[in-house]
């Protein structure tokens with residue numbers, strides 16, 4: 001029998017259990033059966049595990065939003081894929097932490113020949129996130145300063161490279177000297193160690209007191225105030241995650257009115273609403289990879305049964321780049 005990681009209750013990494021399961025006897029008409037080759041670990045998995053984000057169904061639930069694999073069976077109405085195809089996905093329905101699963105063909109992406117499965121599993125979700133953040137939500141520009149938090153993280157290192165490819169001067173926050181070196185190596189123009197320096201003071205120094213037109217903040221609670229202080233008049237605050245916890249109480253008038261700021265709380269799902277958007281988004285990412293503008297940074301691979309350890313490392317801030325689970 002195949003094995004998967006399931007949670008039967010919400011909590012810390014210890015609630016992740018490695019168990020046998022059985023597959024449905026019949027594949028749904030518009031689904032394919034995939035034998036996973038690599039699974040991407042994402043911060044959102046920790047939100048699902050702890051209950052910060054609601055789960056789509058009752059417990060027990062198999063976590064995970066991103067994987068690659070080979071199609072081993074297809075439903076009766078599948079038209080775009082065949083047995084043997086190498087495929088990837090980075091969207092719900094959640095349930096990627098397993099060896100074999102059924103998945104809707106409309107959300108599947110074909111893996112280009114020039115990329116290996118583990119490369120794609122390490123970058124698809126985080127890379128498509130950078131694509132919509134930098135190309136569609138707010139189009140970053142050549143020579144423009146932007147602020148991006150956790151620049152040495154999974155999303156962060158892709159952002160560094162993407163910004164460099166456009167000539168945009170990304171200012172990235174990091175928590176250690178080592179992470180600062182890594183972010184710079186990947187294309188970050190300036191780094192700020194937010195454990196040692198006040199972010200907004202450094203931003204004003206770098207931008208000649210103008211502030212930045214956009215802040216990309218995936219850290220949340222701990223960085224929100226400094227992000228707001230770092231923005232220029234009519235700047236855009238993009239809250240796209242909360243690795244340090246949710247921003248809870250907010251005085252809207254006091255926060256946004258003095259500088260006439262804009263605010264958005266986007267999700268990748270909201271920017272890949274249909275098949276056309278999904279394929280445009282993934283193709284833009286693959287194009288950047290083909291050009292050599294964006295490369296993967298795999299921090300570590302863990303066996304699927306060690307998913308708990310992988311979650312601990314991600315949440316301890318020890319990792320940089322992306323983490324893979326091997327089925």
Ligand SMILES: NC(=O)c1ccc[n+]([C@@H]2O[C@H](COP(=O)([O-])OP(=O)(O)OC[C@H]3O[C@@H](n4cnc5c(N)ncnc54)[C@H](OP(=O)(O)O)[C@@H]3O)[C@@H](O)[C@H]2O)c1
Nearest residue numbers: 043150153154155174175218240241242243244267268317
């Ligand atoms: N909205 C979307 O569409 C979307 C899509 C993908 C990801 N995200 C979000 O993007 C963010 C980054 O995701 P990721 O998978 O690439 O993770 P990650 O950046 O690799 O890991 C999180 C990083 O956040 C920083 N951090 C700051 N305070 C922290 C704290 N108290 N606890 C833990 N980490 C803290 C750490 O970097 P330092 O040590 O340098 O501070 C840590 O390495 C997450 O918030 C995630 O939810 C959003």
